[in-house]
Amino acid sequence: MHQRSQPSYTASVHPAIVCVDLQTAYLPSLRRSALQGVTCTIQPGEFVAVLGLNGAGKSTWLQSLLGLVPIQSGSAHVHYTPIQAATIPQIRREIGILFQGGGLVPQLTALDNVLCGRLGQRSSWQTLFGFDSRDRAQASQLLHQFGLRDSAHQITRRLSGGQRQRVAIARLLMQSPSILLLDEPTAGLDVLATRHVMELLAQLNHQGMTIISVLHDLAIAQTYARRALIFEAGRILYDGDCHNLAVHFKTAEQVER
Numbered sequence: 001m002h003q004r005s006q007p008s009y010t011a012s013v014h015p016a017i018v019c020v021d022l023q024t025a026y027l028p029s030l031r032r033s034a035l036q037g038v039t040c041t042i043q044p045g046e047f048v049a050v051l052g053l054n055g056a057g058k059s060t061w062l063q064s065l066l067g068l069v070p071i072q073s074g075s076a077h078v079h080y081t082p083i084q085a086a087t088i089p090q091i092r093r094e095i096g097i098l099f100q101g102g103g104l105v106p107q108l109t110a111l112d113n114v115l116c117g118r119l120g121q122r123s124s125w126q127t128l129f130g131f132d133s134r135d136r137a138q139a140s141q142l143l144h145q146f147g148l149r150d151s152a153h154q155i156t157r158r159l160s161g162g163q164r165q166r167v168a169i170a171r172l173l174m175q176s177p178s179i180l181l182l183d184e185p186t187a188g189l190d191v192l193a194t195r196h197v198m199e200l201l202a203q204l205n206h207q208g209m210t211i212i213s214v215l216h217d218l219a220i221a222q223t224y225a226r227r228a229l230i231f232e233a234g235r236i237l238y239d240g241d242c243h244n245l246a247v248h249f250k251t252a253e254q255v256e257r
């Protein structure tokens, strides 16, 4: 008997993310949409660098995957689930996002910031008297694993930029996501701190985490990611391996001009 063919996103491996012709609202200031037809499939366990000039639509794309930017047309699925109002709470449990700047509470300790990652999974009465010992043990364990055991009780404001980014990543892991989206996780970090953060992401990726990170440094993208998406004016101009990124990036610059 003839079987109906399955949509492409059900092929062999179960994809983490599928976007088909994704478009956001028209912006009069841009005289176009911020996203103008983004199509791509990300498989579980991939490490993808998202590249492009300022204003190319990278952050808008990441935010659209969490329902933070309304999708006007096209579709986006996370592990088969379509991104729409009713599914957003479920999708936000699957995806951890690190916004530009990290978004930590500066006056809280590193440990308390990491514990904040649990807030979405606990009711307010459950956290009224503090987090339970299992949550605290997991947060401490993550800080230990990320080389921050001695900084657990430090006020976050007093930590270095690289330490703060590692705390922010530990906080994301408290929600047990399967996909991490990171918007410029190494912005403002020196060479050593950049390496610490990127190696931490590589380690998580080796453990099976899907990593999608906006990066501005092509050499870093080439070192850590296996695939690159180069955005230009709300579209993906290049989707492929990380060889010759400078050449592909130059093409994006020429299109921009």
Ligand SMILES: Nc1ncnc2c1ncn2[C@@H]1O[C@H](COP(=O)(O)OP(=O)(O)OP(=O)(O)O)[C@@H](O)[C@H]1O
Residues within 6 Å of the ligand: 027, 029, 030, 034, 052, 053, 054, 055, 056, 057, 058, 059, 060, 061, 231
């Ligand atoms: N809420 C908004 N209202 C109006 N314009 C917006 C809004 N959000 C984004 N834009 C515009 O959409 C375009 C894409 O922005 P986006 O922040 O996604 O770019 P980006 O590639 O992440 O840039 P950067 O590298 O500077 O972070 C920009 O021109 C931006 O000004």
